[in-house]
Amino acid sequence: MHIKEEQVERHVLAVLVDNEAGILARIAGMFTARGYNIESLTVADISADHAISRITIATNGPPHVIEQIIAQLDRLVPVHSVRDLTEAGPHVQRELALVKVAGKGENRIEAMRLADVYRARVVDATTESFVFEITGAPDKIQTFVGLMREVGLVEVGRTGVVAIGRGPDSA
Amino acid sequence: MAEKSGAEILVQTLLDLGVDTVFGYPGGAVLPIYDALYDHPKIKHILVRHEQAATHAAEGYARATGKPGVVLVTSGPGATNAVTGITDALMDSIPMVVITGQVATNLIGSDAFQEADTVGITRHCTKHNYLVKQPSELAGVLTEAFHIATQGRPGPVVVDIPKNVQVAAAEFSSHNGLKNSRYQPQVDGDFKAINEAAEMIMQAKAPILYTGGGIINSGPKASETLRQLAELLGAPVTSTLMGLGAFPASSDQWLGMLGMHGTYEANMAMNRADLVVCLGARFDDRITGRLDAFSPNSKKIHVDIDRSSVNKTVRVDLPVIGDVGRVMEQLLAVLKGRKFNAPDYEEWWSRIKGWRATDCLAFPESKTEIMPQLAIRKLWEATHERDPIITTEVGQHQMWAAQHFDFEKPNKWLTSGGLGTMGYGLPAAIGAQLGDPDALVIDIAGEASIQMNIQELATASQYRLPVKIFIVNNEYMGMVRQWQELTYESRYSNSYSDSLPDFIKLAESYGWTGILIDEPAELEAGITKMIETDGPVLVDCRVAKLANCFPMIPSGASHTEMLLTPEDVKGTMDDNAKALV
Ligand SMILES: Cc1ncc(C[n+]2csc(CCOP(=O)(O)OP(=O)(O)O)c2C)c(N)n1
Ligand SMILES: [Mg+2]
Numbered sequence: 001m002h003i004k005e006e007q008v009e010r011h012v013l014a015v016l017v018d019n020e021a022g023i024l025a026r027i028a029g030m031f032t033a034r035g036y037n038i039e040s041l042t043v044a045d046i047s048a049d050h051a052i053s054r055i056t057i058a059t060n061g062p063p064h065v066i067e068q069i070i071a072q073l074d075r076l077v078p079v080h081s082v083r084d085l086t087e088a089g090p091h092v093q094r095e096l097a098l099v100k101v102a103g104k105g106e107n108r109i110e111a112m113r114l115a116d117v118y119r120a121r122v123v124d125a126t127t128e129s130f131v132f133e134i135t136g137a138p139d140k141i142q143t144f145v146g147l148m149r150e151v152g153l154v155e156v157g158r159t160g161v162v163a164i165g166r167g168p169d170s171a
Numbered sequence: 172m173a174e175k176s177g178a179e180i181l182v183q184t185l186l187d188l189g190v191d192t193v194f195g196y197p198g199g200a201v202l203p204i205y206d207a208l209y210d211h212p213k214i215k216h217i218l219v220r221h222e223q224a225a226t227h228a229a230e231g232y233a234r235a236t237g238k239p240g241v242v243l244v245t246s247g248p249g250a251t252n253a254v255t256g257i258t259d260a261l262m263d264s265i266p267m268v269v270i271t272g273q274v275a276t277n278l279i280g281s282d283a284f285q286e287a288d289t290v291g292i293t294r295h296c297t298k299h300n301y302l303v304k305q306p307s308e309l310a311g312v313l314t315e316a317f318h319i320a321t322q323g324r325p326g327p328v329v330v331d332i333p334k335n336v337q338v339a340a341a342e343f344s345s346h347n348g349l350k351n352s353r354y355q356p357q358v359d360g361d362f363k364a365i366n367e368a369a370e371m372i373m374q375a376k377a378p379i380l381y382t383g384g385g386i387i388n389s390g391p392k393a394s395e396t397l398r399q400l401a402e403l404l405g406a407p408v409t410s411t412l413m414g415l416g417a418f419p420a421s422s423d424q425w426l427g428m429l430g431m432h433g434t435y436e437a438n439m440a441m442n443r444a445d446l447v448v449c450l451g452a453r454f455d456d457r458i459t460g461r462l463d464a465f466s467p468n469s470k471k472i473h474v475d476i477d478r479s480s481v482n483k484t485v486r487v488d489l490p491v492i493g494d495v496g497r498v499m500e501q502l503l504a505v506l507k508g509r510k511f512n513a514p515d516y517e518e519w520w521s522r523i524k525g526w527r528a529t530d531c532l533a534f535p536e537s538k539t540e541i542m543p544q545l546a547i548r549k550l551w552e553a554t555h556e557r558d559p560i561i562t563t564e565v566g567q568h569q570m571w572a573a574q575h576f577d578f579e580k581p582n583k584w585l586t587s588g589g590l591g592t593m594g595y596g597l598p599a600a601i602g603a604q605l606g607d608p609d610a611l612v613i614d615i616a617g618e619a620s621i622q623m624n625i626q627e628l629a630t631a632s633q634y635r636l637p638v639k640i641f642i643v644n645n646e647y648m649g650m651v652r653q654w655q656e657l658t659y660e661s662r663y664s665n666s667y668s669d670s671l672p673d674f675i676k677l678a679e680s681y682g683w684t685g686i687l688i689d690e691p692a693e694l695e696a697g698i699t700k701m702i703e704t705d706g707p708v709l710v711d712c713r714v715a716k717l718a719n720c721f722p723m724i725p726s727g728a729s730h731t732e733m734l735l736t737p738e739d740v741k742g743t744m745d746d747n748a749k750a751l752v
Binding site for chain 1: 290291294295298299302319353354477478479481482483486745746747750
């Protein structure tokens with residue numbers, strides 16, 4: 001007997017929740033308990049009175065699993081709304097990364113040149129290293145980090161994706 | 172405003188919320204609450220003998236009365252002992268509020284004595300849970316906890332209260348009701364969906380009503396509405412294990428339970444129907460059998476209060492989100508408004524009649540041994556006029572009870588369905604008896620299961636509860652043995668109930684009456700004696716040791732591949748089937 005894998009798609013969900021103790025564990029734990037994937041998860045409070053947080057979850061799964069993920073999130077008591085941005089239509093996805101490269105000579109010049117092309121900003125520099133700050137869609141960051149690997153990547157920190165729908169309406 | 176201690180606030184709030192019974196067990200981290208209870212005789216505290224039993228008793232109480240069950244246990248081991256019953260309540264959608272003591276807030280995280288991360292441990296076996304850090308939050312949290320436990324799809328809610336929060340004071344004034352709760356589940360069905368459902372019903376030639384525990388949870392009125400709906404439709408009705416009693420077994424339209432140990436006619440009708448109307452059930456794997464062969468030619472309507480139940484395992488054509496009782500009322504109104512006149516479904520009923528003719532619940536007779544099925548039928552014959560409340564443990568006896576004990580009313584059948592928890596029946600019977608003191612309450616038990624919470628004999632004695640236990644004693648974990656016969660060529664690995672106690676003496680040592688039924692000739696008299704004896708009675712009914720429960724849909728098989736008799740058993744299975752639960 002072998003265990004079969006199913007075709008998956010990537011979805012980005014915007015979840016509005018009460019900003020209360022344990023909410024992150026509740027959400028992340030629901031994903032592990034039910035065997036769902038989390039590609040990235042970001043959270044920060046977004047309302048003037050700090051009562052509501054917005055969680056952006058990038059996940060993947062077959063369509064019927066995505067449907068379940070949304071329903072399961074929605075039934076958690078502190079969850080106010082769940083919106084599937086991927087399903088809802090055009091939206092903007094952004095992620096920020098800090099990328100450290102070290103090296104001298106040709107590698108250093110190449111790193112600088114690539115950073116320029118990818119509109120990464122230098123936020124720290126020594127004679128033998130840079131820290132770049134780059135924002136963009138996840139795949140742009142992915143590509144940039146891949147290129148930096150070839151010219152002396154030391155470490156990278158990524159925020160995970162945040163996303164918002166285009167147009168005047170709110171999630 | 173006067174200040175009160177957290178413990179006082181808690182007890183006062185429970186009173187405000189109408190709580191009259193609490194199942195619990197004391198310990199260091201709840202001593203302040205126990206001290207507060209000392210002054211409030213209006214709340215009846217039932218001292219169980221193990222915290223798991225407190226949770227099952229609360230479930231039994233809830234299931235028999237429709238009110239939420241309330242549990243009070245200490246931190247650490249008290250809370251972890253309660254976890255099984257909390258999970259059981261989650262799986263079977265039973266309203267329950269569990270109050271757990273916790274170490275003082277300044278000690279949390281320090282591995283203090285009897286500290287356990289109760290909120291963490293119970294996060295996934297509760298509908299919601301709380302750690303209360305200020306006595307001022309207690310009344311609000313408790314009120315919301317009861318609201319969440321009882322509204323929407325019911326379930327267990329844990330409120331973890333550190334000891335210093337029980338001792339510290341806060342301002343408190345008695346208040347009722349909850350303003351602006353953030354939890355407001357949808358009760359009414361969407362009007363468009365109801366109309367569409369009516370349309371589908373009007374078109375059906377072979378419809379079936381597939382009902383579940385949601386109807387019981389919705390309240391007795393929902394069972395009434397189901398009867399009206401079924402009458403108007405003239406369609407056959409089947410039910411899950413959890414839904415038994417919502418529809419009267421004496422009705423001509425009743426097909427019996429469906430699923431793994433359901434009747435041939437119920438499963439065949441599900442398979443051949445052109446419309447399945449699922450009312451408060453959730454297409455559980457014990458119901459569907461092999462998913463790709465489940466009711467292949469039907470359109471499906473699914474009425475459920477929990478959106479996550481829709482399309483979870485079986486894709487349906489029309490979901491209707493709402494309280495099933497309310498949605499059935501809406502549907503009735505629309506059908507009547509459209510002057511719906513049910514066709515006689517003559518062809519459909521004639522096919523059903525054919526399936527019924529297999530007489531799938533028939534069992535072999537024996538002169539020398541008591542057949543377990545016969546024991547259940549005799550129990551039914553002797554008691555059904557008194558509308559008894561039946562609880563069960565888990566195993567063959569549970570399935571035989573579901574098959575052979577006919578229910579006419581809701582809230583009379585209390586069993587652990589989703590989790591299948593051995594040890595549920597006795598504490599649940601205790602809870603049910605407290606909720607309905609005049610009822611005849613019988614736990615139909617297995618000799619293995621009953622030992623899992625046998626200590627509760629003492630609880631029944633202490634509170635003078637006339638609970639009856641009817642042990643269907645086959646000296647085996649019969650259901651395990653049955654699966655070993657089906658799957659593992661009868662290699663009986665650890666399924667024999669060795670070193671059984673003398674149940675009669677055991678019962679007597681707790682102040683119960685013990686009755687031994689050893690032979691077919693003693694069966695009826697033994698049952699009569701059980702009913703006529705005041706106080707708690709334990710019956711040890713020795714039945715045929717190797718009888719198996721049929722019909723059965725083996726794991727991985729479809730509704731049409733039922734095993735009807737022992738002759739159908741092959742004794743082995745392929746790995747795919749072995750891997751299924
Ligand atoms: C707590 C728990 N442990 C294990 C099981 C697995 N299990 C299901 S039925 C069963 C045997 C029950 O034996 P008994 O109570 O004698 O009932 P019978 O099947 O013989 O009627 C077991 C071990 C379970 N359901 N619950
Ligand atoms: Mg047994």
